[in-house]
Amino acid sequence: MAVIRIEDFFYAYPPLLPEGQPIEVLHGVNLSVERGEFLAIMGPTGVGKTTLCLSMNGLVPQATGGVARGHVVVLGHDTRTTPVAELATRVGIVYQDPESQLFCPTVEEEVAFGPENLGLDPAEIAERVSWALQVVGMEAYRQRSPSHLSGGQKQRLAIAASLAMLPKVLILDEPTAGLDPVGQAEVFGVIERLCRERRMTIVMVSQDAERIARFADRLAIMWQGRIVRVDAPPRIFTDQAFLEEVGLAAPQVSELAVALNRRWGTGYRFTLLEEAEEALRRDLRGGQISS
Amino acid sequence: MNIQPCIRTEGLIYRYEPGYPALNGIDLEIPEHAYLGIIGQNGSGKTTLVKHFNGLLKPTAGEVWVYGRATSSRPVSELARTVGYVFQNPDHQIFGATTREEISFGPRNLGLSEAEVEERTEEALAAFDLEAYAELPPAVLGFGLRRKVSVAAVYAMRPPILILDEPTSGLDWRSARELMALVDRLHAQGHTIILISHDMRLIAQHTQQTLVLQEGRVLLYGSTREVFQQHEVLQQAQITPPQINQLASRLADCGLPQDVLTVAEFCQAYNRLKEARE
Numbered sequence: 001m002a003v004i005r006i007e008d009f010f011y012a013y014p015p016l017l018p019e020g021q022p023i024e025v026l027h028g029v030n031l032s033v034e035r036g037e038f039l040a041i042m043g044p045t046g047v048g049k050t051t052l053c054l055s056m057n058g059l060v061p062q063a064t065g066g067v068a069r070g071h072v073v074v075l076g077h078d079t080r081t082t083p084v085a086e087l088a089t090r091v092g093i094v095y096q097d098p099e100s101q102l103f104c105p106t107v108e109e110e111v112a113f114g115p116e117n118l119g120l121d122p123a124e125i126a127e128r129v130s131w132a133l134q135v136v137g138m139e140a141y142r143q144r145s146p147s148h149l150s151g152g153q154k155q156r157l158a159i160a161a162s163l164a165m166l167p168k169v170l171i172l173d174e175p176t177a178g179l180d181p182v183g184q185a186e187v188f189g190v191i192e193r194l195c196r197e198r199r200m201t202i203v204m205v206s207q208d209a210e211r212i213a214r215f216a217d218r219l220a221i222m223w224q225g226r227i228v229r230v231d232a233p234p235r236i237f238t239d240q241a242f243l244e245e246v247g248l249a250a251p252q253v254s255e256l257a258v259a260l261n262r263r264w265g266t267g268y269r270f271t272l273l274e275e276a277e278e279a280l281r282r283d284l285r286g287g288q289i290s291s
Numbered sequence: 292m293n294i295q296p297c298i299r300t301e302g303l304i305y306r307y308e309p310g311y312p313a314l315n316g317i318d319l320e321i322p323e324h325a326y327l328g329i330i331g332q333n334g335s336g337k338t339t340l341v342k343h344f345n346g347l348l349k350p351t352a353g354e355v356w357v358y359g360r361a362t363s364s365r366p367v368s369e370l371a372r373t374v375g376y377v378f379q380n381p382d383h384q385i386f387g388a389t390t391r392e393e394i395s396f397g398p399r400n401l402g403l404s405e406a407e408v409e410e411r412t413e414e415a416l417a418a419f420d421l422e423a424y425a426e427l428p429p430a431v432l433g434f435g436l437r438r439k440v441s442v443a444a445v446y447a448m449r450p451p452i453l454i455l456d457e458p459t460s461g462l463d464w465r466s467a468r469e470l471m472a473l474v475d476r477l478h479a480q481g482h483t484i485i486l487i488s489h490d491m492r493l494i495a496q497h498t499q500q501t502l503v504l505q506e507g508r509v510l511l512y513g514s515t516r517e518v519f520q521q522h523e524v525l526q527q528a529q530i531t532p533p534q535i536n537q538l539a540s541r542l543a544d545c546g547l548p549q550d551v552l553t554v555a556e557f558c559q560a561y562n563r564l565k566e567a568r569e
Binding site: 043044045046150151177178179180181182183185207210247248249251252253255256259260263264273276277280281283284285 | 332333334433434435460461462463464465466489491492529530531533534535537538541542544545546554555557558561562564565
């Protein structure tokens with residue numbers, strides 16, 4: 001069953017000036033995400049990825065205004081008509097810049113903020129806070145001020161705050177952009193656990209081809225306000241002509257596969273380091289034995 | 292090597308506040324015409340270090356020399372002629388009403404004649420392919436273009452040393468590739484380039500020397516090729532070399548060289564191994 005179903009969705013932001021034109025961003029997006037799936041979205045800057053994310057929790061168009069046509073349906077609820085507060089218990093969202101979504105004096109209060117707003121009883125809130133902090137590995141930081149955390153810790157805290165609402169779907173908009181390598185590894189560690197152990201439905205915008213290849217079930221490519229292709233990551237990452245056209249990078253081992261295929265007529269489609277290692281070792285060793 | 296260092300530091304210590312120093316004893320010589328990458332986790336001291344090169348920060352202890360002269364006695368305005376610094380966030384440095392004005396600001400501040408200011412501005416607009424945007428306010432340009440404007444504005448001051456602090460963060464792959472092609476060209480024209488980045492693939496592909504910082508100290512410093520062979524030392528700083536370099540390392544037993552930095556280099560080595568057998 002599709003958890004998210006987007007059909008012919010058009011969206012334009014309101015004009016910046018009163019007499020101006022609406023700013024068209026999405027030009028007919030079609031996409032569906034299955035339960036328990038990890039779908040990655042890649043695309044150059046300015047093609048509408050963030051706008052699409054915001055349409056899935058109703059902020060577009062409910063908070064942004066503008067003109068919307070078509071449908072974004074999440075767990076059976078149309079996000080144009082279902083109140084944002086109600087959607088927030090079903091769809092968690094984590095933004096690119098964690099600073100913009102953290103505002104409480106302590107880590108614990110940050111995570112409790114959402115459940116408190118639902119009017120839950122204190123025991124239930126405490127339980128959710130403990131659980132969410134444990135999932136992201138931040139129990140030790142309960143009393144810390146969010147402003148004293150590293151980038152990776154801030155982003156894990158933002159994920160915990162979303163999880164405390166017990167959403168069925170988690171949307172992450174470039175959650176590792178701007179993080180250092182340690183922070184990136186921390187955040188991907190949490191995301192991997194959520195999808196592998198908890199079968200959470202995850203939609204993640206990212207430019208990290210190597211990690212998308214490792215974790216995502218499917219990859220959607222966004223280009224000029226549309227989803228132009230949805231496919232298994234290895235099929236997209238070894239289609240060099242397509243990647244060149246949309247201006248995106250593949251993992252280095254996928255670029256290598258394309259180059260070796262051109263020279264040796266092989267049919268390699270590596271996306272993971274281990275795959276490339278195994279195939280190339282077999283190739284080089286096989287030759288040594290036969291010679 | 293008989294190349295004079297353009298930047299030298301000795302016993303450089305810097306504290307933002309009392310306590311653990313952000314830089315904890317840096318001894319460094321950067322040769323003229325280097326293409327240097329600086330890597331390390333956040334908080335390792337990368338930005339703090341480069342801010343000493345253009346005098347934005349003065350050492351708490353130790354000394355920094357730029358072309359043989361200590362920065363402690365030189366005003367930032369004078370060092371700006373020698374060391375250009377492109378901020379991490381272009382919006383921290385952009386304020387001109389138009390792109391042309393933005394780019395002419397630096398040369399004008401150097402006290403050059405109007406004719407010279409104009410010549411440099413036009414040259415920078417052309418070099419960065421920004422002529423079409425000359426009359427537009429930088430604020431209405433996309434992020435990638437604003438980044439280009441911020442680099443062009445520093446370039447127009449023609450400093451022999453150019454520092455770029457995470458120039459490709461926030462850029463998509465195509466814009467990043469275009470910007471790095473421009474940086475490569477500046478290096479080829481004779482500039483010394485100092486590049487801070489978290490993108491190991493970019494560092495491996497473009498730089499010639501790499502400096503690895505960890506907790507305010509130098510963990511590794513050498514040619515980029517040598518540095519990326521030190522997998523175990525890099526691991527101490529939790530830095531993972533580019534995927535293609537890791538692949539070569541895993542296939543060492545099959546005869547792949549260990550100093551591979553790019554996909555093209557891997558292909559060459561692999562093809563040689565295959566051809567030798569046929």
